[in-house]
Amino acid sequence: MFDGGVLVAKEDLVATVIAGLLVVTLAIFFQKTRIGRALRAVADDHQAAQSIGIPLNYIWVIVWTVAGLVALVAGVIWGSKLGVQFSLSLIALKALPVLILGGFESVLGAVIGGLIIGAGEKLSEIYIGPYVGGGIEYWFAYMLALGFLMFRPQGLFGEVHIDRV
Amino acid sequence: MFYREAGQFKTSYKADQAVFPIFQDRIFVAIWLFLGFVVVPMLANEYVFRAIFIPVIIMALAAIGLNLLVGYCGQVSLGSGAFMAVGAYAAYNFMIRIPELNPLICFLLGGLSATVVGVIFGIPSLRIKGFYLAVATLALQFFTDWTFSRIDWFTNYTPSGSIAVQPVEVWGFVFDSPIRKYLLCLTVLVIFTVIAKNLVRGRIGRAWMATRDMDVAAEIIGIRPIYAKLSAFAVSSFFIGVAGALWAYVHLGSWEPLAFDINLSFSILFMVIIGGLGSIVGGMLGATFITLLPLFLNQLPIWLGINMSTAMVSHLEYMIFGGLIIFFLAVEPLGLARIWQITKEKLRLWPFPH
Numbered sequence: 043m044f045d046g047g048v049l050v051a052k053e054d055l056v057a058t059v060i061a062g063l064l065v066v067t068l069a070i071f072f073q074k075t076r077i078g079r080a081l082r083a084v085a086d087d088h089q090a091a092q093s094i095g096i097p098l099n100y101i102w103v104i105v106w107t108v109a110g111l112v113a114l115v116a117g118v119i120w121g122s123k124l125g126v127q128f129s130l131s132l133i134a135l136k137a138l139p140v141l142i143l144g145g146f147e148s149v150l151g152a153v154i155g156g157l158i159i160g161a162g163e164k165l166s167e168i169y170i171g172p173y174v175g176g177g178i179e180y181w182f183a184y185m186l187a188l189g190f191l192m193f194r195p196q197g198l199f200g201e202v203h204i205d206r207v
Numbered sequence: 208m209f210y211r212e213a214g215q216f217k218t219s220y221k222a223d224q225a226v227f228p229i230f231q232d233r234i235f236v237a238i239w240l241f242l243g244f245v246v247v248p249m250l251a252n253e254y255v256f257r258a259i260f261i262p263v264i265i266m267a268l269a270a271i272g273l274n275l276l277v278g279y280c281g282q283v284s285l286g287s288g289a290f291m292a293v294g295a296y297a298a299y300n301f302m303i304r305i306p307e308l309n310p311l312i313c314f315l316l317g318g319l320s321a322t323v324v325g326v327i328f329g330i331p332s333l334r335i336k337g338f339y340l341a342v343a344t345l346a347l348q349f350f351t352d353w354t355f356s357r358i359d360w361f362t363n364y365t366p367s368g369s370i371a372v373q374p375v376e377v378w379g380f381v382f383d384s385p386i387r388k389y390l391l392c393l394t395v396l397v398i399f400t401v402i403a404k405n406l407v408r409g410r411i412g413r414a415w416m417a418t419r420d421m422d423v424a425a426e427i428i429g430i431r432p433i434y435a436k437l438s439a440f441a442v443s444s445f446f447i448g449v450a451g452a453l454w455a456y457v458h459l460g461s462w463e464p465l466a467f468d469i470n471l472s473f474s475i476l477f478m479v480i481i482g483g484l485g486s487i488v489g490g491m492l493g494a495t496f497i498t499l500l501p502l503f504l505n506q507l508p509i510w511l512g513i514n515m516s517t518a519m520v521s522h523l524e525y526m527i528f529g530g531l532i533i534f535f536l537a538v539e540p541l542g543l544a545r546i547w548q549i550t551k552e553k554l555r556l557w558p559f560p561h
Contacts, residue, residue, distance in 0.1 A: 195339065
């Protein structure tokens with residue numbers, strides 16, 4: 043059926059490889075290393091983490107550095123493919139529904155959430171869009187995340203939080 | 208010495224529950240009202256009304272509304288631009304479809320439409336909170352942007368999608384000059400401020416604050432979270448919706464859907480945070496600060512006599528604006544309202560050391 047095969051641009055391949063490598067590295071970093079465990083401890087409970095001797099200031103520096111680095115890689119890939127402009131900052135807002143759909147505290151959740159949101163908004167634009175006037179990919183990701191949260195507030199792979207008084 | 212409550216005894220329950228229990232505060236508020244209603248209209252010129260007073264007043268109304276939700280009930284919302292859009296478009300549609308309706312009623316109906324939308328999009332707050340809720344309200348923001356630009360019925364099938372309106376006319380009195388618009392906005396702001404202040408002092412405001420401080424504990428002492436959270440969403444979006452109708456009709460005059468985009472939501476949230484969460488006066492201070500600072504930064508090179516290109520000025524404006532916001536929050540995390548409170552504490556002793 044597909045005699046000519048599927049066309050894949052070289053940049054896409056490179057981007058996929060980079061993203062995959064980054065995901066694996068981050069997953070190992072968060073799950074296995076000493077610093078990664080400290081980060082998760084701080085995220086869970088600041089005071090408890092501090093009381094067992096985790097230096098909070100040091101952790102903040104690392105957290106922001108890692109976040110900045112990952113965002114930098116994403117920005118460079120996106121920019122090299124679709125051009126650099128100021129509205130890139132609004133694209134970054136789309137990371138939020140991905141994050142809450144996949145659930146906090148989970149690298150795998152971010153990957154699967156990203157796939158669901160990315161594929162969902164393009165497919166909805168093609169299959170549902172024509173019936174309502176088009177352009178629905180503008181808000182589809184957020185609505186998907188919103189509807190999903192109603193049924194599973196912690197996201198796909200997030201940890202369930204139990205409130206205590 | 209001058210600002211001291213010594214000797215002012217409360218001898219009745221009424222005096223005990225007054226909004227301004229201290230005599231000097233009452234004088235101070237009276238002076239502000241006098242300045243606002245009498246002195247400013249006599250002194251200010253057209254540009255000052257249009258560029259400074261009217262936007263600041265309408266934004267103050269929106270910021271007070273959002274403060275009821277974020278500051279008092281603790282539900283973070285990034286959808287205030289959407290509520291303003293709903294208020295504006297609903298008022299527009301009521302006005303063109305029922306022409307005999309009084310425009311002020313249309314503004315209130317615009318607010319009520321925003322209330323309905325607010326309650327619907329407040330329902331997720333019963334399941335999720337904090338950061339998750341902020342993202343959920345983003346959905347509303349993007350959805351309204353899309354609705355008002357794609358569904359032509361809302362814009363009455365204007366070809367360009369933008370709307371131009373006539374000046375507001377109430378019983379033959381036309382609010383066309385800046386001074387009349389200013390007085391209209393100021394009156395609305397004063398009325399809504401009184402309502403907001405009394406709401407947060409009463410039973411419902413206490414329910415909001417209990418929910419904000421710890422929702423599980425509030426539920427245990429008998430506050431129903433569904434009423435507390437949804438009423439906060441309802442009241443807040445009513446305020447913001449009315450502000451949106453005023454913004455469109457009185458300030459803009461003609462607008463397109465992008466006038467109510469995500470940037471507006473962010474700037475109202477910044478007003479609330481910089482002004483001070485959980486403070487009515489904070490909303491006003493924050494709105495003044497965020498609206499006037501860019502104007503001031505824009506004019507600064509001209510006053511200083513520095514020759515710069517407009518692009519350079521506007522980029523510098525962004526950078527300095529962002530930097531100042533971070534600086535203010537680092538110095539005083541509780542916002543301008545807290546600075547005002549500290550000033551009042553210091554004034555009690557001034558000019559004596561003890």
